[in-house]
Amino acid sequence: MSNDTTLVLGATGNTGRRVAARLRLRDTHVRAASRSSRTPFDWFRPADWDQVLQGVTTAYVVPPAVPGPVHEFVARAQAAGVRRLVLLSGHGADDWGDSAFGLDMRSAEDAVRGSTLEWTVLRAANFAQNFVGPPFRAPLAAGELALPAGTVPEPFIDLEDVADVAAAVLSEPGRHAGRVYELTGPRGLTWAEAVELISRASGLPIAYRQVSPAEYTAALVQEGWSEDEAHLLTEMFVLLERGATAWTTDDVATVLGRAPRTFEDFVLRAVAAGAWLR
Template structure:
């Protein structure tokens, strides 16, 4: 019996992974900020104040494999990740499964991919075994990109191989249940096809009855239309780069990795909206 640690268990991915593994033979340990917010289930709960908490070394002690769900977007996310990696290594965690991003690279168009790439490098340098799950944009998020019935952004005619959150969770659970064969592997988790935002809008309209359309913007228009939210520049740039990454073809790759890990075909947008 292995002891599996799961971070982000109060969020969507970590919570789904915990549920998928709850009836297995392994012992689950959820690492959360607030024990009162942890899902109820047959697992242990350990608390920390966040990824940069020095107490993480104690919270991670005794684990055989750890799911490291990337921290919430912030200006210091990379610093948080590096601190957490250091704590995991110091705690003697032998194997980490990290949720990264498709096309992670130091010069990625999608700005947040750069942080994922740097985190991967920190994990590789740590001496711990590593499995990387590079997921595409979430399929669940695409319909939510519409504001007042319009998906607007500088994506041009680009396409995105978006993947359902449930498929990411199932892939992570499959790796955690038998991690040894996946040590050193990088998986690119995508949906079954790459689709453009105009087709996303058409599909949402057709299947939900909510009129939705896509409007291409310039980068300048996109920044101006989002400036009203009053977010810091790094966040505004990240939002806009979601679309420019699609335009650049950075998230267009389609792989068979979800099926290879889970034994099932990944969800399409049509199936997600009608299930």
């Protein structure tokens, strides 16, 4: 077991907890950090960062939902002796143009890619597991998912594949330096096709309905989302409808030597866990 320490930010989140577990199985010394973990980390309390970074050689970075803080974090990491950064970002970020969506991820990429440290960026498509969490699970369980998404496909990526790739990259210094990996599933599905697969496998009557961006924003606000949060999620769907993220890649196979999991595989596991039972 190496004496090097790998810092995992967002360690109680979707990818962070999976990445930390995989690294521990590889006998990597992990410092798991989040606002609610034993090692506290808050993107808006930079005074505490130096202690978190002490003795760290590699860091897995899940950026905050606002642009800016990752720039200071990278500077602090470099000063603390960190040698490698692996950043989670979004699929096709180079093609997002003037979209209001993803400014946080693009800012984080600028910070990491502009540093003198060894870096790797993992750009993930929409997670398949988003269908079992907010804001999609409750409408699916109620029998209808209404989104501003039409016939443009999305190459949903399984979170388990994202975590497998992240753990591999974090464990292989030098091999992935300066690489940007676009992580997608093996094929694209429309959101309506994804809902149909969920309905068929679960045996539940679940329908998909396309709504306008304005209708979707209003529905989110009615559910309790803030105006800003609702607007940003709607902007993601507006961006997806441009086709900016519709393409697939072989990058999961490049890193892992195997194909990514299918959406059907995710659905079967979710149904077995009772994900959409009312």
